[in-house]
Amino acid sequence: MPVLARQPAFTVSRGQFPDDFVFGTSTSAYQIEGSSFGGCGLSHWDTFSATPGNVVRSENGSIACDHYHRWEGDLDLVRDAGLQAYRFSTSWARVMPKGCGAINQEGLDFYDKLVDGMLERGIAPHLTLYHWEMPSALEAIGGWRNRDVTDHYADYAQAVTKRLGDRVASIATFNEPWCITWYSHYYGAHAPGLRDICAASRVAHFVPLAHSKAIAAMRALGLKNLGIVCNFEHISPLDNSPGSIKAAKVAEGIYNRWFLGGLFKAEYPADIVDLIGTHLPSGWEQDMADIAAPLDWLGINYYTRALISEGDTQPGNALPIQVGNKGDLPRTEMDWEVYPEGLGNILEWIRDTYTGDLPLAITENGMANKDKLVNGAVDDQERIAYLDAHFKQALAAIDKGIPLRAYFVWSLMDNFEWALGYDKRFGMVHVDFDSFERTPKASYHALRTMLSAL
Ligand code: IFM
Helix, strand or coil, X not given: CCCCCCCCCCCCCHHHCCCCCEEEEECCHHHHCCCCCCCCCCEHHHXXXXXXXXXXXXXXXXXXXXXXXXXXXXXXXXXXXXXXXXEEECCHHHXXXXXXXXXXXXXXXXXXXXXXXXXXXXXXXXXXXXXXXXXXXXXXXXXXXXXXXXXXXXXXXXXXXXXXXXXXXXXXEEECHHHHHHHHHCCCCCCCCCCCHHHHHHHXXXXXXXXXXXXXXXXXXXXXXXXXXXXXXXXXXCCXXXXXXXXXXXXXXXXXXXXXXXXXXXXXXXXXXXXXXHHCCCCHHHHHHHHCCCCCEEEEEEEEEEXXXXXXXXXXXXXXXXXXXXXXXXXXCXXXXXXXXXXXHHHHHHHHHHHCCCCEEEEECCCCECCCCECCECCCHHXXXXXXXXXXXXXXXXXXXXXXXEEEEECCECCCCHHHCCCCEXXXXXXXXXXXXXXXXXXXXXXXXXHXXX
């Protein structure tokens, strides 16, 4: 297998980017905070991970990185790296333990302190409202399969942003609708772990609908800089056979075109509606104009590509049965191919097909690496090379006039990588999950040097 490049320093420099370009880093609540602290309610990730076989070694986010108690030091790390922005998420289950009704004041106070802590350090807060903690009480009534939950979500969005909205630089309704929909309700790999086309199809519509209701609720509060974060893979056929071309089109439609179609064209792609239309909730067509209400920005998470062939879809109904993973490029610890060109292509395609002049941000990009702490240091040169190659794609996109405004590295620190537990280390800061000690890796130091150079 080809090996990953090693590279001790960034070859791109801060000065090549526009002065107002923003560099930041991203995390999410369940992956770092510790869900057992501070009156947080149960989320479907607590229940999913408590079920044997769902998460490796039965790990969970009950303590995670203990960020709930160590947030000040963690924000110091963001500031000391020279990063101007921090993308974090609020946990629905922490703010509203039952998903609706009573608010856990301690939870909201925590996020209030966190936002003030960022501002005191000169870091711009970028809030994501849903990075996957569906309160278990709402999962029990069907979670995203239940239309009523879209109203509860809008209430939650309003409760959080009434408190924090005056101080955050941007707000995203959702992180990665594809994962919430397909990875969680069709492949069954994430909470709630369903493998059900009907469930996935309902979620494919109710998540955009919930997004639109939250946007309307926040517009009613007069809030600005509202958007959503979607994830994309660069998807192409493995070969030129008609079967592979057809399979890749379906995979790409479900992964890349479905949500953007709804959000920016008020229509889901017809070829995918043909496949799942019978499972969509009745009356879905009437929601489309609301779903496409104007946004202020779009966030793009990009990590890898997928090469699809005929065998990746079901012979009967052409639905994907697996995510194509067949190329011969070097791979990260996630077994994901490193394909920086895909980022440039996706940015251009999104601008040309959907968003035009709308500001774009890369809200996640990064890699899991076999990082080892040796004599107090982690030499993650592969991560520097990975980020450097993707930064170059961002620069090329800016040169082409694509309105790319920001880049958030995933992630600040090693954390709970969902069903894969704590083994997959994505951080620029190493976390010892016994002592919770943080150790900045070589990539953190290299980025600080890059950002501080004139
Ligand atoms: O850790 C996740 C994150 O929660 C969502 N985007 C992809 C990351 C890496 O898998």
